[in-house]
Amino acid sequence: MPISFEPTRNSVLAKQFYNDVAHDHMRPFSRKYDDAEHELPTEWVDFWWETGRQGPPSEAGGEGDGFVQTCIHAEELCYGDAGLYLRMPTPSLGGSAVSAAGTKEQRSKFMASFRSSPHPIWGAMAITEAGAGSDASAIETTADLDEDSDEWVLNGQKIFCTAGVGASTVDGGFVVVWATIDKSAGRGGIKSFVVPANTPGMTLAGCEKKLGIRASDTATLIFENCRVPRDHLLGSAEVKKRDPKKTGDKGFKGVLATFDASRPIVAAMAVGVGRAALDFVKEELERQGIALRYDAPPRELTRLEADVIEMEAELQAARLLTWRAAHLISRGRPNNLEASMAKAKAGLAVTRITQKAVSILGPIGYSCELLVEKWMRDAKINDIYEGTQQINQLIVARRILGYPSSVLR
Numbered sequence: 001m002p003i004s005f006e007p008t009r010n011s012v013l014a015k016q017f018y019n020d021v022a023h024d025h026m027r028p029f030s031r032k033y034d035d036a037e038h039e040l041p042t043e044w045v046d047f048w049w050e051t052g053r054q055g056p057p058s059e060a061g062g063e064g065d066g067f068v069q070t071c072i073h074a075e076e077l078c079y080g081d082a083g084l085y086l087r088m089p090t091p092s093l094g095g096s097a098v099s100a101a102g103t104k105e106q107r108s109k110f111m112a113s114f115r116s117s118p119h120p121i122w123g124a125m126a127i128t129e130a131g132a133g134s135d136a137s138a139i140e141t142t143a144d145l146d147e148d149s150d151e152w153v154l155n156g157q158k159i160f161c162t163a164g165v166g167a168s169t170v171d172g173g174f175v176v177v178w179a180t181i182d183k184s185a186g187r188g189g190i191k192s193f194v195v196p197a198n199t200p201g202m203t204l205a206g207c208e209k210k211l212g213i214r215a216s217d218t219a220t221l222i223f224e225n226c227r228v229p230r231d232h233l234l235g236s237a238e239v240k241k242r243d244p245k246k247t248g249d250k251g252f253k254g255v256l257a258t259f260d261a262s263r264p265i266v267a268a269m270a271v272g273v274g275r276a277a278l279d280f281v282k283e284e285l286e287r288q289g290i291a292l293r294y295d296a297p298p299r300e301l302t303r304l305e306a307d308v309i310e311m312e313a314e315l316q317a318a319r320l321l322t323w324r325a326a327h328l329i330s331r332g333r334p335n336n337l338e339a340s341m342a343k344a345k346a347g348l349a350v351t352r353i354t355q356k357a358v359s360i361l362g363p364i365g366y367s368c369e370l371l372v373e374k375w376m377r378d379a380k381i382n383d384i385y386e387g388t389q390q391i392n393q394l395i396v397a398r399r400i401l402g403y404p405s406s407v408l409r
Helices: 009-035 042-050 066-080 082-086 092-101 104-111 164-169 183-189 251-287 303-330 336-361 372-383 389-401
Strands: 123-126 142-146 151-162 174-180 190-196 202-207 218-229
Touching: 009 042, 009 066, 009 082, 009 372, 066 082, 066 251, 066 303, 082 251, 082 372, 092 104, 092 123, 092 174, 092 190, 092 251, 123 151, 123 164, 142 174, 151 164, 151 174, 151 190, 164 174, 164 202, 164 218, 174 183, 183 190, 190 218, 251 303, 251 336, 251 372, 303 336, 336 372, 336 389
Parallel strands: 123 174
Antiparallel strands: 142 151, 151 218, 174 190, 202 218
């Protein structure tokens, strides 16, 4: 199905709304919360909970492409600040996991708190472990069903949990934990469980000190005999240990579908950061009276002109791949290939664009007087989380060539 690149009226309104938020409520605090890593950005959190989450104005009956608009939202807000974007009080990745792997009843149950809570709350997803990063099937955290209490008992440790502080400690939030119910079943034994904030046995062990996105809380969570009700297993609650293939739920494929939704959003975030750096460079060149000749033959372009035009081409390619992946989600169609393409391209593009921006601006670009060096630091994570550059390229190769993971590693 073709994509129309003519923006709808609602998309135009949304883009302007989020761009205003980026300029007025994010950029003014970018440096403050980059320096004050792990401190709660109260100005931003309070604004978003009271005003921002209501979203942009819209016209009744207006046509839209829902997930494409979600990606526009992510791009515009990360144009403001990627770290603050990740600190928004929202269901975030936890909500994506519930939507991808949960039943209709579970989606209603676990997402209801975000509509009714009187205070800011967060959702998070706990996947990564010290020995299970890109290979999620290597997860060691266990979930055992206690038949007497009808509860799942979780044990293990998770690292790099975005929004993990708020999701694990603020009442109303939750963490979606990936765990195995049967190690001998391999991927078939991996399931996801909703653990509400402040559940006994879930402990916040600390936060990572990071290169970039410092306003984002990236937590380590420990689970020691952490108990959740049987129906907190996303999908079928009737799963039996050592019989994971007879449950009727989506299993490992279901929880991996989370990435097909989250990767286009991460790609859009990368586009936003890259655009911030590129726009600043172009504005600085204009201020200095340096014009870019878009109509000149390549052989006549200066190195500076060629660099900026290449940066623009990289950014536009990443954005179009992102919208393609998002459009497929909006139409209810598979997008595993397109999501990985968008994520791989955007992660590489934003890294190149921000590094080139610092290089073009010279010493002032490298200094903390501007936000350009921060954008370069913020950019790199987009090439790593939600599947590294190498993993996403591997997924693309498998899908194009038709090889299973057992053949192409």
